[in-house]
Amino acid sequence: MQLEEFWTWLEMTPLAARIGESAWFPFLESMHVLSAMFVVGTVLMADLRLLGWSARRYSVTVITDEVVPWTWGAFVIAVVTGVGLLMPRASSYVANPAFLAKVVLLALALVNMLTLHFFALRTDRVRLQMTTGACSLLVWAGVVLAGRWIGHLS
Amino acid sequence: MLQETVVYLLSNVPGLPPIVQTVHLLGIAVIMSSVVLLDLRVLGLALPSQDVQELTRRVMPFVWWTLPVMLLSGLPFVVARPQRYFTNPIFGLKFALLLPGIALAALLHFNGIRKPDYWGTRLIAALSLLLWIGVVLAGRWIAYVDYLFPPEE
Numbered sequence: 001m002q003l004e005e006f007w008t009w010l011e012m013t014p015l016a017a018r019i020g021e022s023a024w025f026p027f028l029e030s031m032h033v034l035s036a037m038f039v040v041g042t043v044l045m046a047d048l049r050l051l052g053w054s055a056r057r058y059s060v061t062v063i064t065d066e067v068v069p070w071t072w073g074a075f076v077i078a079v080v081t082g083v084g085l086l087m088p089r090a091s092s093y094v095a096n097p098a099f100l101a102k103v104v105l106l107a108l109a110l111v112n113m114l115t116l117h118f119f120a121l122r123t124d125r126v127r128l129q130m131t132t133g134a135c136s137l138l139v140w141a142g143v144v145l146a147g148r149w150i151g152h153l154s
Numbered sequence: 155m156l157q158e159t160v161v162y163l164l165s166n167v168p169g170l171p172p173i174v175q176t177v178h179l180l181g182i183a184v185i186m187s188s189v190v191l192l193d194l195r196v197l198g199l200a201l202p203s204q205d206v207q208e209l210t211r212r213v214m215p216f217v218w219w220t221l222p223v224m225l226l227s228g229l230p231f232v233v234a235r236p237q238r239y240f241t242n243p244i245f246g247l248k249f250a251l252l253l254p255g256i257a258l259a260a261l262l263h264f265n266g267i268r269k270p271d272y273w274g275t276r277l278i279a280a281l282s283l284l285l286w287i288g289v290v291l292a293g294r295w296i297a298y299v300d301y302l303f304p305p306e307e
Contacts (some may be wrong), residue, residue: 026298030291037179037290041186054212058204066201070191144179149172 007090020088028084035077036147039142042071049135050116052126060129061121089154098149105142112136158253160233171231179228184220188213189259190286192266198280209251210266244299248292255285 010016019025048054049063086093093099112135120128164171192213194200201209233240237246237256258278265275 023298023301026295026301030294030298033179033182033294034287036289037182038186038190040180040183041188041190043188044183045191057202057208062203068205070200117202130265141176141180144183145176148175148179149169152172 004091007094010087010090013087014092017085019084025085025088028081032078032081032085035074035081036144038070038074039078040144042067042074043140045138046071047133047136050120050129050136052130064121092154093150096150096153098146098153102143102146102150105139105146109136109143111138112139156283157233157236160230164230173229174227181220181224182293184216185290187217188220189262190283192262193279193286194284196262196266196270196276197283206270207267210263210270214259214263214266217263221256237281241294242296242299243303244292244296248296250290251285251292253286255282255289257283258285259263261273 009059019028045055046064046067049056049058049060055063112132116129116132116136120132164174191200191211195204195209196206200266260279261278262275262282265272265278269275
């Protein structure tokens with residue numbers, strides 16, 4: 001109950017009203033798409049190396065060290081713009097099955113990334129690296145699909 | 155006939171529009187990890203230990219394979235509602251940015267292998283970076299044309 005009040009409160013904030021009633025919404029959405037696709041693109045480059053399909057002349061850690069900071073930078077922009085998009089329609093989005101699927105898939109992406117960072121890379125286990133690379137490809141494609149589907153349900 | 159079929163499929167196959175749009179979006183992700191990251195590498199901003207010539211050979215084929223996929227995943231929506239797109243100035247802008255973007259991608263593919271350190275290659279990379287970002291933003295703004303050009307009453 002309290003959580004529902006929070007979403008309603010969020011919709012009522014002056015910032016949410018400002019975004020919802022102006023060109024801020026499409027501006028934030030276009031920045032969200034751009035940064036999110038940069039996240040997925042950089043993740044893709046790392047995944048192809050983890051799978052051993054590309055860039056095999058470089059070690060896995062050379063590729064991840066150079067690519068992942070860009071992923072995080074774009075991810076921060078995607079989250080900030082994503083929160084901005086959520087605010088004006090918070091209570092309808094949190095009840096949207098596609099939005100909930102996206103949150104679950106993002107959580108899975110996080111678990112996969114932690115597995116890679118703390119287990120697969122530390123111990124240089126190639127099989128586990130390949131598995132996390134494959135899971136990453138599938139989960140991030142799912143995040144994009146769920147994200148795109150949100151707008152078709154609201 | 156074709157238009158009727160496409161409209162029928164898009165409105166009756168459950169989930170078809172978001173699935174086709176996701177293919178288009180994942181194509182953008184491939185563009186980001188190929189030509190855009192190569193642009194950043196040529197400009198000296200990213201991927202310092204990856205060789206420009208090797209990176210060019212590795213990522214540019216992805217661009218050429220992705221462009222037909224982009225065409226195929228974008229076309230159904232244009233076929234279904236041509237008047238929505240052909241009267242839309244942002245749709246025109248997208249293609250006005252896309253065509254030089256593709257031409258510069260071809261130049262970058264050539265120069266990245268032959269003259270990776272040439273100043274002209276860096277100029278191509280900078281313009282290419284701006285154009286591809288512009289293409290993605292214009293693509294999303296097609297749906298929001300009314301914010302920029304309010305329809306007359």
